[in-house]
Amino acid sequence: MPDIRLEGLTRRFGAATAVDDVSMVFAEGTVTCLLGPSGCGKTTLMRMIAGLEVPTAGRIRFGGRDVTGLSARQRGVAMVFQYPVMYRTLTVAENIGLPLARDRGLSAAQRCARVDEVLDVLNLSAQRDERISGLDMGARQKVAVGRAIARRCDVVLFDEPTTNVEVxxxxxxxxxxxxxxRRIRQTVVYVTHDQTEAMTLADQIALMQAGVLSQCAAPRVLYDQPDSEFGGWFLGSPGMNFLDPVGEDGGRVRFAGIARAVAVPEGGMAGLRAGIRPEYVRVFSQASAGRVAGRVTGNCITIGGQHLLTLSVDGAELKAKVPPGGGMVPGSAAYVECPAANVMLFRNGQRLFEPSVSWSSPLR
Ligand SMILES: Nc1ncnc2c1ncn2[C@@H]1O[C@H](COP(=O)(O)OP(=O)(O)O)[C@@H](O)[C@H]1O
Ligand SMILES: [Mg+2]
Structure with a gap:
């Protein structure tokens, strides 16, 4: 089973660059989710891996073999698209078995066993003899997945297979x-704009922004250690808060909502912002050292057993996810604590990695 290696992969359409100089590795036998907003180049990147789109520049290797010039068929990849293409008058089992008919190395009995295994894996055995035309979108998409995995290709590509399927x-x-x-190991590339899906399915997430690979890491690493404001904002619901500096004194800077100051990093104040995820912001009804006074401004929305508060502190807007029952309503005075350990610094959208970042004791 091969890994997939992209080297400087680029695709332009006229003056527009859909995929811009992407280099990365999809390790063999793993699932990589290509995640990012609509139009960021996910489908174009996937189509180049499939051999359906010719790169403007760059190379694609499957396990060391340069496949850049090979057709889709020569590459031996299976694909599942957003809109499944199927034979509506054939049954579920017939649709899954169809691509296997071309495989001359398989006997009829082997083909049948392969189809049964896939039906079992996808929990479709009860529908094996139903016609596609009678199935809903969810079941049809399962059949499309079944058809792709039945071929046992080394590489399987999925392009937003759940987008048109009800919850x-x-x-x-x-x-x-x-x-x-769990049962069949293949190298999988899975395109999605849905962060929850990516967090659930991926061994690694390749986060894309405007054609560029923003960060590639395990889901938890991407969430906890975004290396850009974009990563902090795109992951999480809602995403990270970003806070502007509100004062500089004696080589130290304080940010809105944060009671402590930090040494101004090398490079000065330009483009500097602090980031903290809403789940780390603590909100109290009493003033105390280390807390910044503010006010609840937004309605409290409950998400997954937690309240989402919108606050105003130091003139900035801050979102906080807090346990229910704190008695906070719009208009309430609120005292906010942003633990230093959960605050990250960014400059011009890029994370500053400074082992020496040290926060003062509370100034307020
Ligand atoms: N065949 C094409 N011709 C011209 N522009 C295209 C073509 N395919 C994609 N694009 C453009 O490339 C960009 C990336 O598109 P796409 O890869 O489909 O993004 P995504 O799948 O992330 O939504 C978009 O701006 C899109 O309009
Ligand atoms: Mg797409």
């Missing part, structure tokens, strides 16, 4: 996906 069927599809991963 319940979507969860089923994700469960089926995890089950097939």
């Amino acid at each position: 319940h069927a979507k969860l089923q599809l994700i469960r089926a996906f995890k089950e097939f991963r």
Whole structure:
């Protein structure tokens, strides 16, 4: 089973650059999610890996073999698209078995066993003899997944397979996906704009922004250690808060909502911002050292058993996720603490990695 290596992969359409100089590795047998907002180049990147789109520049290697000039068929990859293409008058089992008919190395009995295994993995055995035309989108998409994995290609590519599927069927599809991963090892590239899906399915997430690979890391690392403001903002619901400096004194800077100051990093104040995720912001009804006074401004929305508060502190807007029952309503006075350990510094959108970042004791 090969890994996939991209080297300086670029695709331009006229003056527009859809994919811009992407270099990365998809380790063999792992799932990589290409994640990013609509139009950031995910599909174009996937189509180049598939051999459906010709790169303007760069190379693609499967396990050391340069496949850049090979057709889709020569590369031996299977694909699942957003809109499944299927034979509506054939049954579920017939659709899954169809691509296997071309494989002359397989006997009829082997083909049949392969189809049965896939039906079992995807929990489709009960529908094996139903026609596609009678199935809902969720079941159809499962069949499309089944057809792609039945071929046992080394590489399987998925382009937003759950986008047109209703919520319940979507969860089923994700469960089926995890089950097939457990039973059949293939190198998988999975395109999605849905961060929850990426966090659930991926061994590594490749986060894209405007054609550029922003960061590639394990889901938890990407979430906890974003190396750009974009990563902090795109992951999380809502994403990270970003706070501007509100004062500089004696070589130290303080940011809105944060009671401590930090030594001004090398390079000065230009483009400097602090970031903290809403779940780390602590909100109290009493003043105390280390807390900055503010006010609740936004309605409290409950997400997954937690309250989301919108606060105003030092003239900045801050979101906080807090346990319910704190008695905070719009208009309430609120005292905010941003623990120094959870605050990151960014300059011009890029994370500053400074082992020496040391925060003062509370100034307020
Ligand atoms: N065949 C094409 N011709 C011209 N522009 C294209 C073509 N395919 C994609 N693009 C452009 O490239 C950019 C990336 O598109 P795409 O890869 O589909 O993004 P995503 O899948 O992340 O939504 C978009 O601006 C899109 O309009
Ligand atoms: Mg797309």
